[in-house]
Amino acid sequence: MTALSVAALPQGFAFLQPSQSASGLGNKRLEAFARTINLSRTASWAPVGEELTREAALAQAKIAASTAVSEQARYLTPEMSIKISRDLAELLDPEMWDDEDPVLTVASVRTMLRAIISVEAGPGDITISRAGNLVTTWKFGDDQVRVEAKPTGAIAWTILHPPGASPRHQHVEDSTIDGLKAAISAL
């Protein structure tokens, strides 16, 4: 089995080349926080037949999600980047997953990052939908906005207005990020 080293950072994971070590990267924060692990020693990483174990699939998704955040980091404040990475890492803990749930689709993370950057509302509280898509919830005054990011790049958004409002809620299943922005602007 191929050995794969990663640096475990407080905000997620980073791949290391075989010749690299945390200290070799010359990054003080990395040196301070990194801890290299050899995934070939992790029993749960081993494929079972053609399929990965749930734990291995979630570990892969965690690394891929962290990479997606890194790719967009220049558009995010450091605080947002760290919060999103930390929340994703926690969310992708196997303890968070029901057995029948699909693993997070990393393409939905990319869609969500585009939405977060575009709406400029911060990462919100993130959860996972039963389709395996990333969901975030924002509060705008008394209104609650739930956004499910789809791997296709589409957005399903739901706005819940406070009790007594009419209508109580609005929902669009296949929206664009611009459509979401327009709906939020109208609040």
Added chain:
Amino acid sequence: MNLDAGKDLADEATIIFHVSGGRTRPRDRGHNPCDSIDADGLVCHEDGISVTWVEYFEQQSNPMAAAAIQMRGELTFRSTGVIASANVGELRRSMTQILPEFRIVYDPQPHNKGHALIIGVADHDMGSKAALADLVKTFISNKDVPGLIV
């Protein structure tokens, strides 16, 4: 407590259902166990949303724990999940304003004699699911329910 199958639960009744940790909010630490749940924490089957009626187990020393264990059955509940509970009357009063067909009825099953159903909320109706999820404010961590995590 006895009630015929298909009858509406009383306003005073309490229902519980399970929500996995991935559908609880917020992700920030320090909240025990969560403040709210996502709309997708409500699983709508063809016949309705499965819940468990706590008072059915009122003869037990810990009715909530007995109801949760009966609800779990052979499933695996993880330590990060929560048992969400709500008052039937509060749900009924709020939800019938947006869904006149909303009902919570007793629906005993061989594996769970306290089983009940929330009827009238379609799985694709994310707005109504969000409204219903927003009404649920009481949560107990799975790990704090005696005998639930095995």
